[in-house]
Amino acid sequence: MTPDRPEPSPASRLASARQEDAPFPTVPEHNFAVRRATLIALLVAAIVLPCIYVSIMAFNDLRAREADATDVTLRTVRVAEEHALKVFDMNEALDARVVDLVQDLDDHGIREAEGVIHEKLRVMGGGYPQVSAVSIFGSDGALLASSRYFPAPPASILNREDFTGIRDGRVLDHVSRVMIGQVAGEQVFNTGVARRDDNGTFEGVVSVALRPGYFSAFYRELLGGSDAPMTMSLLRSDGAILAHYPAQVSGSATVDPRSPFAAALAEGRRDGVVRTRSSTDGDNLILAFRRVGAYPVYVSCGYRTSAIWAEWYRHLSVLILSMFTPSIVLWCVIWLSLKRLGAEEEAWERWQAEASMRRSIESAYRQSRKMEALGNLVGSVAHDFNNLLMIVSANVQIVRRRGVPGLERELSAVERALKSGQSLTRQLLGVARKQPLHNETLAVERWLPSCRELLRASLGAKVSLVMDIGIDVWPMRVDVAELELALINIAVNARDAMPNGGRFTVRAANISFRHEDGFPLIGEFVQFSLEDTGVGMPPDVLARAFEPLFTTKPKGMGTGLGLPQVFAFCERSGGLAAIDSAIGAGTSVRLYLPRAAAAPEFERPREAPLEHTGTPHGLRILLVEDNDEVAAGTEALLQMMGHQVTWVFNADTALRLFDDAHAKQARTGEPLPFDLVISDIHMPGAMNGIDLAEAVQAFETKLPVILVTGYAEELDRARHVDVKVLSKPFDIALLEQILQAIQRDLAHAQPET
Structure with missing residues (x-):
């Protein structure tokens, strides 16, 4: 066998098409090179070689400084990430210890043992400088115990985002935004976990309040003081800033949602480097970021580009002053020409890439439209084909029920052909992406x-x-x-x-x-x-x-x-x-x-159905079907099962029958003339079968409804309505089982005489 090579995705096919397509003949690259060489020759002739040296050195110096700044931010953010990971791991362990402490206690039990719990909480959290308070809250958000106060003051966090988020299982809200803590009485952000009983019922929250100042002090020491040209932040994955150095004006801030950094967070990237503008002082930054383990928290380290440019300007000034040349004006002219040439080359390449991209996108769009048209065609053909299969299936069942001798072999052949037709229809719908997945x-x-x-x-x-x-x-x-x-x-x-x-x-x-x-x-x-x-x-x-x-x-x-x-x-x-x-x-x-998010549930043994005495009477069925032959075959089968059938052409006519029946019921008190509605979904008229089912379910007298369809998309939509749904051609035995169950339900619903 050959090595594994995964099939390229549509996106990678587009990328390949961009590289392989050559929509227009390109200008040979040596034309740009010749023009550049000519300019350099003029520069040399004008004795500007020292200035060329200065420009090359300056360019390389700028790139080297940016590379060094990027490397520094990456190394610094790794240190900050390790520090934050240790802190949050400690908090997680502390939360777990507190949860274990009160595992067997309900809210009342925690209040009764508040003194002992307070002392243990104080000992647990008192040894960590970053911990402001450890608190236990009940299922109603009320404060039950705290490491900071005894007895616990009356306080509630019922409407706080971190409480509702932990209660509802949202991962992000396990770390709150910065706030003035009700228990800590200072600026904190909280990390918490849910308390649950043995049955998994939510009983409250264990919360650890952390001081942002602890992280800011660590970042100050890590960066070397206020003179460092760098900034550091601890923030949530939604962009809410938890701690920042240097200190920002407001106590709570967020990352600009339009910035590249916010886009990287929204994509769920675990680490990376972006160029962005600071949301605190407006300076441009080379920003490195890393996610803190599995927590919804990031650390970022930004290097101010203004500091890079300032150092680069100072170095460039020294170079220019040290490299005296009488041809500085000519050098500037040629340098500008070189810069313009580079811009032209870049613009040409960009135009070439955009032209190739447009061709690739247009090709993908045409393929998408072709598949969409194929899907629509297949859906229409499948509906008509399913109606034909339904007619054949119904008539085969009629022949079998009438017991016509000598046709067993021929009927079996027809039934095998029906199964092949159903399989072919399913394949067509699957390829056209119109077969709903169960x-x-x-x-x-x-x-x-x-x-x-x-x-x-x-x-x-x-x-x-x-x-x-x-x-x-x-x-x-x-x-x-x-x-x-x-x-x-x-x-x-x-x-x-x-x-x-x-x-x-x-x-x-x-x-x-x-x-x-x-x-x-x-x-x-x-x-x-x-x-x-x-x-x-x-x-x-x-x-x-x-x-x-x-x-x-x-x-x-x-x-x-x-x-x-x-x-x-x-x-x-x-x-x-x-x-x-x-x-x-x-x-x-x-x-x-x-991979599935949960383990599979294995089927339990089914209980044997209860036996009912007596023979249920036949049902009065309203059959709604626009295809005459399908209706005729279905009506004949239902009558052979012992039911009374009334056939109407579409849902509008059926609803008018019900309106007349309700009017008569209001005058005479007679019950509705139907026990069951069997309706197609796709029919001419203002209403379809789903509309009819919703209207019937709104009646004061509830009637069971069975919907049948040959459209796979309608089959998927119909499952959202509380009715039985069958796809054409449906199994006659299954329909008979459903009708028998409805008969038994109606028999039980009738009052005893």
């Missing part, structure tokens, strides 16, 4: 072995199957049916690539990507590696492997939807699919699927 949390080590027989059937007898599941593979949140289809598609391709037999290997392992890795994905993923020992793909075929409707198989042997379905499924799940192959070296497909 995600669930999946335990890989339990699920993947159950697919062994499915994969063996797809691979055939000549290909051996090897499974290698890593240790403690993370759970995933995916659509299991789409994942199974993806594995089958890859297995079928592998089988066709190994006509004389071979080995197909399936591996599952954990993998993490960081921003600095340069991979299109960032975060934690489960990697499925599916490798075969087949003939491999040439480069031109490999480049189009994920292209919809592209296939190298003979006519009638492939649709060109297998690998595109794999790629579309992975992207829509938040992951990526990549393929690597070479002639004679086999093919390797990698699926990167995101």
Whole structure:
């Protein structure tokens, strides 16, 4: 097998296109070089070599000073980050000790033992100069105990952002903004954790108030006093400044949201260097920043560019004065010419890059429009195709229920064709990204072995199957049916690539990507590696492997939807699919699927349904369907099940029937003439099926509603309404089960005589 090479993302494809496209012929670079050489020759002829030396030295000096300033800020911010990490780790340990101290006590118990708790809190927090107070608050925000006062004064933080944030599980608010503390009585910012009982119920907050002045004093010593040309800050990930040196005018400030530094924080970068303007004194800075461990806190160190320029000007003045030359005027003219030439060259290159970028973006936009048009076309075709499948399915069921002899073989063939049609429709919708995903949390080590027989059937007898599941593979949140289809598609391709037999290997392992890795994905993923020992793909075929409707198989042997379905499924799940192959070296497909946030919940044994005596009477059903043939087949099936069916063409007509029924009910007291509504979603008229379902649910007499549709997007929307939803062509047995359950509910709802 060839080494793993992930498939480039759309963004990386655009970047490659920018480099490879040559929209316009470029001016040869030697034209700029000749003009520059001519100017330098004139400079030498005018005896300006000393001035050239000065300019080169000055330029290099400026860059060296900026590089040194950047290096100093990086080294300084690392020291500050280590210091802050130790402080916050200590605070976390202190919070944990306090939580353990009162773990088995409720608010009343803490108040009763306040004296003992106060003394322990005072001992815990008294040895740290940065700690102003350690406090315990109840679930209602009331102060229960404090290391600073005994007894605790009446105080409440119920409406404070850090209290509500910790209560609601927001990570950012575990570190508060700078404020005047109600307990500490001085300017502090708080770090806190939630107190919870054994059942996970929120019982309050343990808060440690930290002095910003402690950090400012440390930064003053680290920078060497007020004469240093640097600034340092401790701030939250939302830009709120917690501590700053030199001291700022206001007690609380934030980073300018339009600055490059704010943009870097918003992107979630852990470290970096940006050029920005100080929000405290307006000076330009070379700013290095680092995140403090896993806390929502950053430290930053800025080097004032005004100090760099001041030192550079002094050095340049010494150079110019020491290098006397009678040709200073001519040197200035030629230097300006060189500068203008550099600007022209930069402008030309920028224009070339922008032109190439525009072509790449236009190409990507055309591809996006093409996929959008394909999706709309597929959605419309799928709706009509699903209606046709529904008609065939309904009539097959009618024939089966009537017990026509001698047609079992033919009916089975039709049912197999129906299943193939459903599968083809699902593939088309998946490639067009119009098939909704039904995600669930999946335990890989339990699920993947159950697919062994499915994969063996797809691979055939000549290909051996090897499974290698890593240790403690993370759970995933995916659509299991789409994942199974993806594995089958890859297995079928592998089988066709190994006509004389071979080995197909399936591996599952954990993998993490960081921003600095340069991979299109960032975060934690489960990697499925599916490798075969087949003939491999040439480069031109490999480049189009994920292209919809592209296939190298003979006519009638492939649709060109297998690998595109794999790629579309992975992207829509938040992951990526990549393929690597070479002639004679086999093919390797990698699926990167995101890790689930929670462990899967295993199914509990279902309780046996209660048996009901008696035979429920047939339902009075209002069938709303605009397709005559679908309506006729569905109506016949429902009548064969023993139900009374009233068919109307659209939702507007159905609602008028209900209006008439309600008017009659108001006059005579008669109940509504229907027990159930079965409605299509997409119909002509002012209302669709979802609108009708919402109107029926608003009635005083609640009626059950079943919605059916052939549009996948409507199927996804309909799930937000409290109704049963079936996709065409639906399973008749499933519909019959639903109707039987509704019959039982209605039978129980009737008063006993």
